[in-house]
Structures are given as structure tokens and as C-alpha cells.
Amino acid sequence: MLDAPVPADESARMAALCGLNILDTPPEERFDRITRSAQRMFDCPIALMTLVDSERQWFKSRLGLDVPETPRNISFCAHAILRNFPFVIPDAAADPRFADNPLVLGPPHIRFYAGIPLRADNGALVATLCLIDRVPRSFSDDDIAALCDLAQWAELELNVYTIKQATEVSREKEARLRAIVEHAGDAIITIDDQGLVETFNPEAQRLFACRPDQIIGGSFSKLVARHYRAAVTSYVRALARDGIGDGVRINRQVFGQRSDGTRFPANLVVSEMHINGRRAFTGLVRDISARRRKADEMKRLNRRLAETLSLQQAILNSNNYAIIYVNVHGQVIMFNDGAQRMLGYSEAEMRTQSSLLVLHDPAELEARVHALSAELGRPIRPGAEMFIAKARERLPDESEWTYIRKDGSRLPVLLSVSAVWDDENALSGFVGIAQDISERKKMENMKNEFISTVSHELRTPMTSIKGSLGLLAGGAAGEIPVRAKVLLDIASKNCDRLVRLINDILDVEKIESGNMRFEPVVQPLLPLVEQAIAATHAFASPFKVSFDLRSDNGDLMVAADTDRLIQVIVNLLSNAAKFAPPGGVVEVRLLRQPGYARLSVTDHGPGIPDQFRSRIFQKFAQADASDTRPKGGTGLGLNISKAIIERHRGRIDFLSECGVRTEFFFELPLAA
Template identity: 40%
Template structure:
């Protein structure tokens, strides 16, 4: 210890012996680094401020230029009126359509025309608009005023813009002031902040409007009085501010906080637009850059306020001065360290030698720790086969402690005959260099301390050392893996026997490499030998009947996308000799950790015989139905004549029997008609006369036709909601047939004294017709089969109520043929609602 104590004092003396030039160089380098850092920092901040100022000016100019462009659009609309004797609704729609405003003028809500109406012209105006096909049109809001301005044209005439149809903008103060300014000046005028009538959803935005007056042609417009007298209306455009700013600026506003005020002052109640919501803006953040500018608009002014955000400032190149500082500091320190290293070279050399020795020892200890705690057994032997190292995993595998085997021949860990041959393996390798087990992984047998022989997975490598060569063996006990493989083989054998017993074909689709395994039975079902079918998906898809391929692939995609729990389809597939077999194809996908399908396994079942029997049954039903219809029609006519008194007055008992026979004849004819309709639907022979027509008259006719039927059960039909004027493309007779089926079912299964509600409502671009009863509801077990042929929920109750089990199946087919969908909702004990939807046909569109 006494010899080591002077070392710190000599280090201190060496520190003071360093030449003053070293310290002077360090001070000068640091001073130059500071000056360079300040200069770069100042220039970077000035450049960032200039960029923000130019960007702010560009945003303001974009807004003003976009407003001028919209003004030119309005002037085009005025020019259309001035160049035409009459501008019809169709003319206006054509004009606006040619502008393609969604592409060329993003942000504009629409282009419209508001007509000026004097009080004595009001009644005639309303009648004219209603005659154009708008029976519910009226001027809003109601009330007497000196002058009206009704929105009569507004394109595109979508759902949002239809909410403003017929609105008198002159009735609202802000719009009135702007329209009066435009009228008196003859120039374009922009309104203050308003809420548009088009705000009919939850996403309510601030808005504004731009007006350009339209005057009668050929009159003087020099004075305010002359312009007021000659005013015909306004060409205008409504704007939703958020949409306007997005369409005007696009991505320029994403990392800036833009605030737009109505007027020239930044007052909270004048705020018309803010690009960053309160949730997005951090109250504690103080922007480095901000600015205001007044935007001169036609007849109005806006104040634009722009602030930088944390995202904007994060993208500013602010790293240069830091890089300069860091580089200067590093250079200064390196130069000083270099000089210092010259003085302390000897001490450093000794320290380096000590560090290397420590590192080698630590590395040896680290490697030994890895070997000792490795999951695999590691055994190291010398050229004579003696064990040099035996880690913990090897102890667990063989049951020997390391102390028991170190120095022993490794063959003690091997059963016969490997134990006797091992020394010969090593000697032959050392003599000839011929490798038997080196460098390769193989399965061998091991011998535990208790005498148990077990399978090992072994890999041996050769390591050269100063004292000679050693051999390291890495091994793993694979007893459990072998048992699992044997269990898997047995399971596969049982599965193969089950598939063979079921006489089904098996397929296994590997989605990763798009290969398919087809079992021998799969190939045999189609008449092929095993070698004649390659493992590709085309071997299957090319044989599927062309008419079936698209729906089958749709079912496969639906299952792979997770929309169905099981893939199942019935389709035809071509046999080797050319004829088609009917196949029931079922499969299920195996998915990975993220739910992505990895493979899909399924079976093919030949159902050709079942399909043949179904066809025979359908042909029999069709033949019998046709053969029974003619005599039953004659019987119904004869019974009607007898009941009508053609053969004279009947006794009461005979009359009751005749009525009973007539009723049962009608039920039998209804069954035959349903069977014939089903036969036509299946064969594609059912004809449809599809026309665009109003739905409400058809619904009302169906309710009226079935009212007497409901009275038999003591039930009342109530038409609760309707959509006058709404049209759909339907076959009127088939539509009424569907309604009659739903209404009769609802009446049959309602309680006496109850009611059945019928409603027609809008649903996006479709209409929804619903029939609701308050009966017993539909059981869970029957819901999946309710639209199948001959399906009945409770056969005893159905016989009591009457019915064939075909009505809903026919109704579903008819609705789908007319482009709609049918469904139901039900609560057991509370009733059911059956509904169907049909696409709406807009007025004036082609059938």
C-alpha cells in the first residue's frame, strides 16, 4: 500500500507540468465554439421567422383568391340568366354539373338561386313550384313580410341542400343585411357568421354565404332605387367554414393554429373558424411565431390569426447551432486529450494491460456462466475421450453430478453398441480426418445413471486450443418430443381412418405458399388417380361449374375475412368423364396470433344422389300442382254457384258444409299457387314487370285489400308512418303479394283485439317497409329456418292458424328479385316486426 500512495501526487504534479499552450488552445477553441454557436442560432431563428411570415401571407392570399374564384362562379350563374329567356331547374342542374364544383371548387357547399317574390306573387309562386313535382313545397318561415326571397334552385340537390329548399333568407337579419348590401351596390357581398339551414347532422359548423344580385334585363341600374325595383333574385353559394378552409388550404393548415374572426377584431364571439380544437391545443404552450392580417372580401372583412404549434416548431431546423456547439466541444476536448495522452502514455499502457487481463478473466467467467446455465447439455472431452466439462443441464439429463464424470471416458454415457465403438471413432478421425459425427446434428441414444436408455439430439464441434484439440457436444433430451410425435402419428392415423370411414374427400390449403393437399379419396371421387392431380388451387377451381364459382369464392373470402365461423357451400364440380357431381364443401381456417388465416382444411361430400331426389321431388310437386289447379278451379266455381243460390235455397246445415268446402278449396288453391310460384322462382321462369312507381299507394292498397282478412281475427291494421311521393322500382303485383303475406301472417299471429302497425320510412338511400304485430314472437330455435321452404315454427299452431310454410320463402325471393332485402326482429312473448328495404328511385331518373 505504501508504494501506491505517491501515485496520486505524481499525477497532480504531471497536471501542473502540462504546457500553458495546451490550456490556451482549449480556451481559444471553446471561445470560437461559443461565437459560432451564437451566430448560427441567430441566423436560424431569423430564417424560421421569415418562413412563417411568408407562409402566413400565402395562406391569407389563398383564402382571398379562393373567394374571388367563387365570385366568378356566381357571375357565371348571373350570366346564364342574362343570356337565357328562362332558366329551368334542369338548366341550372346542367350548368352546375358542368362546373364540377367538387373537383374544381372544393369547399363550396352548392350554387343556388334565390328568387325575389312580392306578397301578391306568393300564392302563384308556391303553386308553380309544387307543379314541378314538389307537392310539399312551401315558403319558410311562415308569416307576412314586405318581400320574400325563396331558395328555388340549389345544386347539387343532395340531402343536406334539400334542407334549405324554400327557405326565405331575407327573413334572417344577418342574411338580410348582406343581401340588401349586394342589392343596393350591385356587387358581390359576403355575409357574417351564420348557421346554415344545411346543418342537419351532429357535425354542426359555422357558415357564411356569398350573394350576387340578378336584375331584370334592359333597365337602368344607376341609382339604388332603380336597382331595388329591378331586382329579380340572387345567385348565391352557402359555405361550411371547416369544409371551405380544408378545400382552400388542404395540408397547409395541419401543423398551424389558424383562427378566423368575422370582422376586424379578434373577439371570442366573432370566432368563425379554429383549425385546432381545445383538446388539440395545449394551454401551457407559448408559440414562438404568430401574426394577424385583415382579409378584404367582397362587402365584408375577416381577421386571420395564425399561430405556430409545437408540431410546427418541432419541424424547424433547430439542430445546427447544437451541432456546432457539440462539434466544437468535441474537437476541443479531443485536442486536449491528445496532448494529455502524450504525457500519461506509460501510465495508460499499464492500466490498459491490467484492464485487458481483467477483461479476459471476466470473459472466461461469463462464458463459463453461459455454459453452466445453458438449457442444453454441454459436454467437453479431450482427444482421449476424457470428460473435461459437464454443465448443469448435462447433470439433469444424465443424472450424474459433474464431479462423478469429470476425468472419466465419455462412453460411460452411451449404451451398447455405441459405447464400445466410440474410442474407435475418435482414433479414426485423428488419424484420417474423416468426419463421422462432427458438424452435423443427429439423433443418438443416451444412458442415464439409473440405466435408462433415452433419445438425444446431439451436435458435436471441434475447438483448437494451445494444449491440443477438444470436442464440445451440445445435446438435448428429446424424449417428450418423440412421445409427442408418436401421439401425433397415432392421431393422424385415427383422423385418416375417420375420413375413410365417412367416404369423404379431404383437402388442406396452405395459404402461405398457396398449395393444396388433396386426399386420395378426393381425387377418386372425381375419377382421377393420385398422380393425376397436382397440389395447386387451380386443380379445384378449374373444375367448379362456371355458374357456381363466383358465389363459392365469395363464401371462401367471407370465411377468411372472419365474417363466418365456418365455410360451407353446395356446388357442382366436374368429373373426369365430363359430367358434374353435386358436392357439399365444408371447411374451417386455422389462424395465427393476429387472427390472420394460415391454412384452411375441409372435406368434400358427394350429395349428387340427394340433389337428384330433390329434383324429382320438385318436379313431382310442380306436376301435381298443375294437374290439381284446373279441377280445383272448377270445383271452386261450382261451389260458388251453389252457395250463390243457383240450385235454389239451401238448408242451413248444407250451406255450412258448402261454405266449409269452399274455404278449404281456397286454402288448397293458395297452397297450389304458392307451390307454382316457388317452382317458377327456382326455375327462373317467374316474370317481373319492374317500373319506377310510388310506394305509398301500393302499401295503402295492400292494407285495404287485407283489412277484411284481419277482421276475421279481430285485428286492426294501422298505417303509422309514410313517405308520400317516394318511388322505387318494383313489380306492383309482386309487391302487393309480399305485403299480403306479411299482413296476413301478422293478423293470424296477433291476439284478438290487437293491432298491426305498418310503417314506411327512409333509410339512407333506401326505403324501409315494416309490419309489426304484438303476438307471441318467434322462438330462437326457429329463427335460422324462418325463410326456408315449408318451414313452420309450431306445426300444431300453424295448422290451427292456416299456412303452407312457403309464404316467407317466396316473399324473400320476390324482394331480392326487386333489388331489396328482407329481415325481421322479434322478442318472445312481445311480438315481431318483419321488414324489407328497397332502393329509392329519385324523381326524373331513368327507370
């Protein structure tokens, strides 16, 4: 809660307030008339004339409020007197200055406040004329202008000292009140105790399409729809007989009728007044056609929304996906029927994000922490962060996990995690969608077993064929004609290609089955790069490509399996040599980064097409997959390289600009 600051002229202000000789005096009709007018005019439950004392706000006139005063430090009026402008709070609960104010949280439960400061004769702001409502509401410029007119009336009353002044003020008040009625945004109609219309302001004339001479002196019932008229006539008679009571208003919704016979829904507020000892009534009429249309439209929208939500819920509960939604506080908001069927847990058993960890294999969680830390370049804590770190950064996150059901059985799933953002772009939660991939895994295992079996069965005869071709080319069967040597050379090269393909397929099978052995040894990375370049020179020579190696000073020590890491580097170097322009230079750079060693291989060839970039690390992926492609290769090298680097807890990626350059790089953690 924000306490109002004390004005700079507080001493002079207090002197002016005391000089009015009005504090703690009995109620006066001249002030009550003003608050009564304000209450009726604005259809507001509370209207006050408030004097802001040193430690309190005291109410000279109060309608709709029982207490005579409240502390100054929690008062809205103490804010209103800080400057000579209207002070309007449409919704106190939404205003940080007042949201926790006791007068908002407790009686009188202020939600709307509009106050106009009142001046003493020396200009000091000593009081306010204010309106209070218990619901939020808007306050137009016309409303402010009308309240300012009433405030000037109140200000004059504060400073009246003589009968002459009072007479002048009375005339001015009458003129102001007439102006307020004439320019009010609502139709204002006064009727006598017989139900006859006495006044009919311009807004009433516009609303009912009726001139004053057509209605003044006539029955008020003419202004309502025909089927309401008998009831309205009887109702007015009852009011004339029994009255309403001071400060009490009757609020009804009726149908008005214009002079041309058209009808419209209206809100009617009736209050009682006394003129020369007899009852009279003021009716405020407001056309609520637009409000009715909005309400009807809102009902239609709510029905459509309910239908949409019902449809969405039916879809969510009928599919075979496990859908889990967690808010930013870690509370599980949704654990759909598909998740309950798939995993055996009820929604009640999965109320918090931490309870979801029971679904996961601890070994997979540990591997995820290391892999994600390497991928994002920052440490990731075990726990919820490992699931939401990428989604929080708006990165796609789709990975395979092994879920553990309630009965202990295991289930392979593909889990996609996404962040949910509200219409103000604020993070509201995370949604995980898990798909059972058991059947897919079975098919993959069958395929892998088939490929592995075929590859092993092919490897032995291919070795024999390669050896026999070598013997023939070496003259073991006698002199070979020149034309036959050409054919033997073609056969030998294609045999080498098939052997490489078989070896690559077997490597992929070993990686996917977890049977590829890794024997990491802490060693400097530079010698491995030099060995890989030496091993690739013969391959690069036909392309007339050379390698330019540069390294940061100092040994970059990594824990690596020598053969497997050289396999990755050779693959990157041979790819760069194939695609570099003839006579080009492949740039090889070994750099130290915080916590990591980075090796990059850059060629200045054609680059990687945009449509191929998302598939470049997939198995058998090639930008040119035609039978007549000019560049050889199995399409497995990068897939194998990615698996090897990730087993080293590193990451591999690329940057490419078509027609300019392509850079492949991997990063490995530096050894301690």
C-alpha cells in the same frame, strides 16, 4: 435491415477507443485466451472480441471467423454498444432488425448472437465480447451471467497498463474462471494426456453422482458405459498422441454411467489445450435424456401425423365430392380425385382461381353478383370475390350451381364454401366442397311434376264445388235449414282454404320451374303498400287488428311487378294480423336507405321460437305443424315471398324477440 443509431456520446467514445492504442495491433494471447474460453464454455463456433470503430468493427481476437473486420453499419456489435446491457438475438432470421442483414443472408450466416459491451476506463462503451452461431439457440440467465463474467475479464484486459494491474487482473481472472467453471450448467471435466481426470466441477459431481476424490486421478473411461470403455481408452490415447488442433472441437454422443450404475445418453464435446507444453483436454458433458425423449416423442407424433394425413388423403380421394382448396394468393392447392372424376379436368389444368371460372355458367355468375351485392349491402366484383365474399366474413355460404364439365355436359351441384383460418386466426385460404345433386334434382322434378299435375287436376273440380256451394248458400235450391247453412259455411271456408293451397302450390311450381312471369315497372312503392293494406283489412277484422302505416317523405321508386309485390306485402300483413294480440296494432314502416327501399311489418305477438327460425322460409314450414293449430295457413307464403323478392334482386329477413315483437322486412334496390 435496421442500421444501428450513432450513440449520443460518439465523440467521447471514439476518443476513449483511440486512447486504448489497441486498434490494428497484432493478436495477443491475453485476449485470445478469453475468446477461446468463451468458445469452449458455450460450445459456440465463433467467439470474438470486437472494437467498434467509426466506420467498421475490427476484431482484436477472433476464433472461427476469417475476416479481420466488417462494416459498422451491418454489424450486430454496433447495436450492442448502445447500452450497457447484454444484447442477445436468439434467431436473427426471425428478427425484423436483422432478417435481411448481409451477415445473416451470407457468410458467416449469423443466426444466434450474444454480445456484452466492454467499457473503457472512462465508462464509454467501445467494444464487445460476443458469441455467434449459425443455428438459432436459447441463452439462459446463467449463460448470460457466465458471459458477463468473461466480459469483465476482457474489460480488465482492455484497461491494463502496469504489471501490478496485470497481476491483480490475473488473480481476478483466475477467480472468475473458477467461479464460471464451478457454476456452469454443464459438467466440465479436464483430463491429462494419459486420460486421467484432473478437475471435476460441481455439475459433473451431480450428473455422475460422484465425489471428486472418487474420480480425480482415475481414468476418464470410468464415466462412460461399460461397453464404451475400451473404445474411449483407445480414443484418448490417440488424442494424446495426435492431438485435436487449436480451435477444433470433437462432438460425440455417448452413454455416461453414474456411480450407482445407471446410464444416461450424453453429448460430449472435447477440445484441446496446452499447459506447460503438454496436451490436456477439456470435456463438456450434457445429459440429453430429456432431448432424446422429446426427439422420440416427436418421431411418434410425426408418424401419427403421417398416418393421419395419409388417411385424410385417402378419404378425400375416395369420396364422391369435389373438394377444391385455394390459398389467399389464388393458387389452387387441392383439386381432389373426386373433382377430377366429376368434372373431367386434371389438377394440372386447374392451377389458379381464375381457371375455375370455366366450370360455371356465365348467366349464373352474373345473377350471383347481383344477388350477393343485394344480400351483403355492398357491390361485389365479378370474379373470385363472388365465391369467397361471404366466407371471408365468416358467413355460411351454401348454394346451388350448374357446373360445366370438360366435355360440355352440365351438372347440378350443391357448393359449400368456407374460409380456412390458421392457429393465429389469420386467413390462409378457402375450401369449396361440391356435391353432385343430379339424382336429387331428378326426384324433385318428378315430385314437382306430380304436384303440378295433381294441383291442376284439383283446381277445376274445386272451382265447381265452390260455385255449387255458393249457389246452395244463396238459396238456388230452395230454403236451407239453419243447421244446414252452418255446415255449408264450414264447407265453403274449407273449399277456400284448399283453393288457396292449390294456388300456392302452383306458384311454387312456377317459381321453381322458372315459368312465373314478372313484368317489372318503375313505380312508387307507397301506393302498393296502401293497396295491400286495403286488401288485408277484411282478413284482419276478425282478429280486431289495425295497421299503422308511416313512410319517409318522397317517393321511393322501385322496379316491381305490381301483382307479385302486393302478394308479398299481403302475406306479411296477414301473418302479422294472425299473430298480433287482439286489439293490437301492426306497425308498417316504409324507409329510405342508401340505395334501397325498406318495408317492415311488425307485430307484438308471441314471436318466433328459436328452434324454428332456421326453417321459416322453407316450404310448408310452420312453427305449429299440428292438426289442431289455432292459426291457419299453408306454410308456403314466406317461401313464395322470398322467391319473389329475390327475383326483384332484393332480400327478405326477420327479427324476433319472443313475447315482445316480430319484424319481417324486405329491401329492394331503388330505381335510377
